[in-house]
Amino acid sequence: MNIAVVGLVHETNTFAPGRTDLHEFQSEWVQGNDAFLSRYTGTRTSMGGVIDVTSAYGLELSAGFYTSATPSGMITAETAEALMQRVVDSVNENADGLLVILHGAMVAEGISDLEGELLRRIRAKVGKRHPIACTLDLHANISVDMVELSDILVGYDTYPHVDVYERAVETVQLLVRMIRGEITPVRTCSRPNMLVVPQMMMTEEPGPMQEIMKRASLIEREDSVLNVTIAGGFPYSDVPEAGVSVVVTTDGDQELSDYYAEQLSRMFWDRRERFRFEALDPQAAAAMAFAKLAGPVILVEGSDNVGGGAPADATHVLAQLINPPKKSLIVIRDEAAVRAAHRLGIGGQFHERIGGKSDALHGLPVEVSGRVRLLGDGEYTHIGEYMTGQRASMGKTAVIEVDKLTVVLTELRTPPWDPGHLSSIGIRAQDYHVIVVKAAIAWKTAFGSICKSIIPVDSPGCCGSDLFALTYNHLSRPVFPFDL
16 A cells, blocks of 8 residues: 655744745755655654554555745745645655645635645545545644545644644554545534634643543544544634634544534533633733742743744843843844854854844844853754654854843744753753743743743734734634624
């Protein structure tokens, strides 16, 4: 049996500054079996899962084109066309089945549902009866086309996403069973008309999302149920499909999939008020953090969530950390400042206005004077539980010491998903009383085991928790929290 695999992954924030072009995808640009196996064998990634399960089953693997980019702004029309064409061209239509690794919240100029369009083009190549399975992120905005043009959809069950490997294994296993004729997947997608911020999608702690996930897990134990996917959606894509969705896949039992999809959708709706999120303004959050006796205290700057497409150079929190009473740490993306630090060299006296250079929404540049302590290339490999073994790059880095404040300057936007984010540049996170993370929830895979307190911060930004501060033009209405 031959299993083909391709992938195109990007979480698109339509409120983020700038456009995403082909260059942004170059760091994860892999095609063919040799390159695929070389890069992902032994990793706890979706791709690593595909490699391991096909090997265990004694299957032949036909790796086509796979690429991904750090979440960012709208994808240009030219980039979208080039990427989709390359993916489609690389599909081995003679394979017995196809796995497509997707995110589920890709948006391009003129294409609000890029994954749906990609699957449409793949279907045109392989035919209506060719088995197609897809993996999706928990933050997918699942469209009708995504459901109808694939046979199997499997989304992550965890946030932070620590089960990407397992879900890929599960997806290939279901695909193999379908190819063998052991199952006949049918599926139902239900939408409760809700827009939820990522901070309320945490699955590992008590709350409404965990309650729904537990119910989904119980439903999956039924013999006729093949998979239950709960997608919290991505609220920072202004598209008709944005929001919560539920997909239930059963073995030939449409009535059962309809029933359970509606049941889970109703569970979301009944808990809608509990999905509201509250946070402090930067000044109040900083004051509370320094008042804490024990650290590290994590200031969660969700409005500048790199993993949600934000620019990583917001300064609203940084402005509150100048001359802090206790050791504090913040990471800021500023290419010009990094270059300046590298010109100075280790030990040089650094004096620059940093951050706040993407747009006015994310704050103004803040003046920083200190000493260049460390310089690096920013290359590291994930050592934590999220996508273990995945390569990552911050670009050129510089560590600036400003009395009790440590500023890590990076050339590239890199989400704080892994302990290697700091340990690779010689920083021990546990040495700091305050750590600012430009994330929503996924930072917990890096610092969750050492933090003593968590303080959510709400400030202006393209990933802000106040959805009323964003202007939606394409969202399907009515939808909670705006209309219902």
